[in-house]
Amino acid sequence: MAESNWLTEVPQLDRSELRDIRKTLDTAYRDFSREHGEMIEAFFDPLLSFLVWFEKLLLATPWWLVIAIVAGLAYLASRSWKLSLGVVVSFTLIGYFGMWEDAMSTMSIILVCTLMAIILGVPIGIVMARSDRMQTLITPVLDVMQTMPAFVYLIPVVMLLGIGKIPGVIAVIIYAIPPVIRLTNLGIRLVDKDVLEAATAYGASPMQRLVGVQLPLAMPTIMAGINQTIMMALSMVVIASMIGVSGLGQPVLKSITNQYFTLGLLNGLAIVALAIIFDRVSQAYAKRTQRHLGGMDNG
Amino acid sequence: MADPLIQVENLYKLFGNNPDKHMSLVHEGKSKDEILAATGHTLGLKNINLSINPGEIFVIMGLSGSGKSTLIRHFNRLIDPTEGVIKVEGTDVMQLNPKELEQFRRHKMSMVFQRFGLLPHKTVVENVAYGLRIQGVDKSESLSRARQWLETVGLAGYEEQYPAQLSGGQQQRVGLARALCTDAEILLMDEAFSALDPLIRSEMQDQLVQLQEKLHKTIIFITHDLDEALRLGDRIAILKDGEIVQQGEPEEILLHPATDYVEAFVHDVNRARALTVETVMKDPAYRITADTIADALSQMKGFGRDYGYLVNESGYQGVVKAERLEQAYQDNKDAKLDAALYEDVEPVDPHAVLETVIPNTLDADYPLPVVDEDGQLTGQLTRGTLAEVLGETHKPVEQQKDESRTPAA
Numbered sequence: 250m251a252e253s254n255w256l257t258e259v260p261q262l263d264r265s266e267l268r269d270i271r272k273t274l275d276t277a278y279r280d281f282s283r284e285h286g287e288m289i290e291a292f293f294d295p296l297l298s299f300l301v302w303f304e305k306l307l308l309a310t311p312w313w314l315v316i317a318i319v320a321g322l323a324y325l326a327s328r329s330w331k332l333s334l335g336v337v338v339s340f341t342l343i344g345y346f347g348m349w350e351d352a353m354s355t356m357s358i359i360l361v362c363t364l365m366a367i368i369l370g371v372p373i374g375i376v377m378a379r380s381d382r383m384q385t386l387i388t389p390v391l392d393v394m395q396t397m398p399a400f401v402y403l404i405p406v407v408m409l410l411g412i413g414k415i416p417g418v419i420a421v422i423i424y425a426i427p428p429v430i431r432l433t434n435l436g437i438r439l440v441d442k443d444v445l446e447a448a449t450a451y452g453a454s455p456m457q458r459l460v461g462v463q464l465p466l467a468m469p470t471i472m473a474g475i476n477q478t479i480m481m482a483l484s485m486v487v488i489a490s491m492i493g494v495s496g497l498g499q500p501v502l503k504s505i506t507n508q509y510f511t512l513g514l515l516n517g518l519a520i521v522a523l524a525i526i527f528d529r530v531s532q533a534y535a536k537r538t539q540r541h542l543g544g545m546d547n548g
Numbered sequence: 549m550a551d552p553l554i555q556v557e558n559l560y561k562l563f564g565n566n567p568d569k570h571m572s573l574v575h576e577g578k579s580k581d582e583i584l585a586a587t588g589h590t591l592g593l594k595n596i597n598l599s600i601n602p603g604e605i606f607v608i609m610g611l612s613g614s615g616k617s618t619l620i621r622h623f624n625r626l627i628d629p630t631e632g633v634i635k636v637e638g639t640d641v642m643q644l645n646p647k648e649l650e651q652f653r654r655h656k657m658s659m660v661f662q663r664f665g666l667l668p669h670k671t672v673v674e675n676v677a678y679g680l681r682i683q684g685v686d687k688s689e690s691l692s693r694a695r696q697w698l699e700t701v702g703l704a705g706y707e708e709q710y711p712a713q714l715s716g717g718q719q720q721r722v723g724l725a726r727a728l729c730t731d732a733e734i735l736l737m738d739e740a741f742s743a744l745d746p747l748i749r750s751e752m753q754d755q756l757v758q759l760q761e762k763l764h765k766t767i768i769f770i771t772h773d774l775d776e777a778l779r780l781g782d783r784i785a786i787l788k789d790g791e792i793v794q795q796g797e798p799e800e801i802l803l804h805p806a807t808d809y810v811e812a813f814v815h816d817v818n819r820a821r822a823l824t825v826e827t828v829m830k831d832p833a834y835r836i837t838a839d840t841i842a843d844a845l846s847q848m849k850g851f852g853r854d855y856g857y858l859v860n861e862s863g864y865q866g867v868v869k870a871e872r873l874e875q876a877y878q879d880n881k882d883a884k885l886d887a888a889l890y891e892d893v894e895p896v897d898p899h900a901v902l903e904t905v906i907p908n909t910l911d912a913d914y915p916l917p918v919v920d921e922d923g924q925l926t927g928q929l930t931r932g933t934l935a936e937v938l939g940e941t942h943k944p945v946e947q948q949k950d951e952s953r954t955p956a957a
């Protein structure tokens with residue numbers, strides 16, 4: 250190698266060396282997934298059956314009942330007739346344009362993913378808020394999860410679990426969980442020190458402080474995190490359909506390969522409608538839960 | 549005297565990342581500013597020694613940033629000391645494990661916070677019941693006790709409101725009710741009345757004094773306001789830059805300020821309201837212990853006055869004046885002293901506040917006799933004394949007190 254070469258050309262590994270590295274890593278991972286894949290799949294079985302059961306339930310329920318229930322829930326959460334009316338109109342249109350089944354699949358995936366993200370994310374956020382060391386450990390992981398192109402981590406998931414609902418759900422959760430974790434952490438850290446100190450002074454145990462003070466006061470922030478998680482899960486649905494997740498993403502994918510503009514647009518709009526409904530409902534709910542928290546900074 | 553309830557020995561607090569490393573500077577006697585400039589550490593408290601007796605109201609005073617809140621937070625270990633010992637009922641609080649510390653905080657002390665520290669997501673009554681709920685008292689019991697305390701602090705009707713819906717002063721009273729509700733023996737009050745308007749403030753002060761007469765708690769009370777300190781405090785400690793510059797009974801601080809800092813503090817105080825007769829009166833010099841007018845007149849000549857205080861074995865009898873006695877003497881040289889010859893003078897109660905005796909003192913032609921509850925003559929109060937004590941300067945007060953001691957010796 251000439252002395253001056255490295256100035257003009259990027260120093261590079263030999264092609265053969267690079268191939269070797271790739272080969273070793275890939276084989277190692279493939280061996281790992283061959284050995285443990287089934288066990289891991291079995292581990293996710295309950296999740297799969299819950300998902301399938303929920304999807305079937307949604308599809309078995311008469312369409313008007315589903316609409317009524319969703320509109321009712323929207324009203325309970327937001328106390329707004331307009332929002333409920335929006336739910337009725339958009340769901341009717343979705344059904345009218347023949348996207349009912351896909352929409353129900355997408356809804357069930359989103360629901361399961363959001364639930365899982367909350368169940369996993371809130372405790373991780375709590376752990377992060379309790380120790381600065383954990384925060385410095387977990388933050389870079391979250392950064393990677395959020396910036397790594399989603400396609401990249403589809404690969405190991407598919408290698409491990411093949412194509413199907415569960416790998417899709419896992420990919421969606423990985424993609425969508427960072428906001429819950431981040432905002433749970435942030436919310437707890439932002440809890441008014443004076444209030445927490447008062448609880449401590451009256452002898453509250455760490456658990457009493459967490460449940461009685463920190464979580465309730467962090468709730469608006471946590472809700473904002475959940476809201477973002479739902480949005481991100483929805484946007485991941487199209488990508489996840491590449492690995493066999495059913496729902497509104499499938500027709501979108503089909504439209505791209507076959508250049509069906511209208512089909513793509515309709516399904517895209519359906520996703521947007523779902524997103525807007527989830528967003529408004531969860532935000533209205535968050536606002537209602539925090540109405541007493543305002544104005545504490547007087548005096 | 550009973551053992552102190554709280555004892556603080558050689559307490560130091562240095563705020564910063566590595567306080568232990570820089571404690572040597574503190575022990576070298578470097579000032580707070582020097583230490584901050586050299587190390588970035590803030591000296592919070594320096595060599596605090598205190599003992600607080602059961603049942604007393606101990607007031608901590610000082611300017612903003614002098615370390616009052618820091619000190620009070622050491623008692624329930626919201627802040628850990630850098631050096632020193634804090635004993636409550638003989639137990640070193642630094643030795644408590646986390647569980648014991650929780651129990652200690654639940655049952656021994658309750659605290660009223662400078663910035664209220666109310667739980668914004670709970671209603672007022674739930675806030676007041678919070679301490680009991682933490683202790684594990686059941687819900688209806690704690691809520692009903694909380695309602696009673698809310699009534700006591702004058703907030704009946706606000707039970708179901710949220711703290712954000714209350715004014716600052718009302719929130720402060722919620723904080724007070726919350727502290728009283730756990731029935732802890734020690735009450736830590738960090739500027740508990742500072743957010744109240746003057747009227748409610750003095751009402752709350754009276755209420756605290758009344759409560760204290762009933763409950764006999766030990767109260768540690770922080771304030772900026774010397775009038776409040778004098779009104780409430782059995783003893784007062786004055787902090788400056790984390791150090792105690794003087795501690796003692798209110799009169800002592802008022803009449804003998806140890807440093808210019810303390811003097812600046814006591815300068816504006818309304819002494820007429822803060823001091824009692826006892827603390828400024830002179831020893832009674834002009835006692836007359838005679839049976840007959842003749843003896844009385846000669847005793848009066850002896851100390852060169854034209855009046856005297858007649859006392860016998862059952863105590864103070866009245867004031868007699870030379871003029872009157874001489875008239876009576878002209879009539880009958882062997883006459884006994886009898887009640888008809890006494891001046892009609894209302895004696896002064898030694899515990900009375902100066903303000904209340906000013907009119908009588910100014911009206912009288914001679915010093916008023918001070919008579920205690922047993923009927924004994926314990927002192928005399930002159931116009932001059934009043935003028936000096938209530939005047940601006942301190943020096944004359946000290947001299948005059950010294951003089952007044954001499955004749956008694």
Ligand SMILES: Nc1ncnc2c1ncn2[C@@H]1O[C@H](COP(=O)(O)OP(=O)(O)OP(=O)(O)O)[C@@H](O)[C@H]1O
Nearest residue numbers: 563564590591592611612613614615616617618619
């Ligand atoms: N957590 C902390 N970290 C660093 N320094 C602190 C901390 N808490 C207090 N201090 C410092 O300790 C000193 C005393 O503060 P403290 O709050 O005890 O004052 P204070 O007498 O209660 O004042 P105020 O009357 O304004 O309430 C101040 O110089 C402050 O900067």
Ligand SMILES: [Mg+2]
Nearest residue numbers: 616617618662
């Ligand atoms: Mg303070």
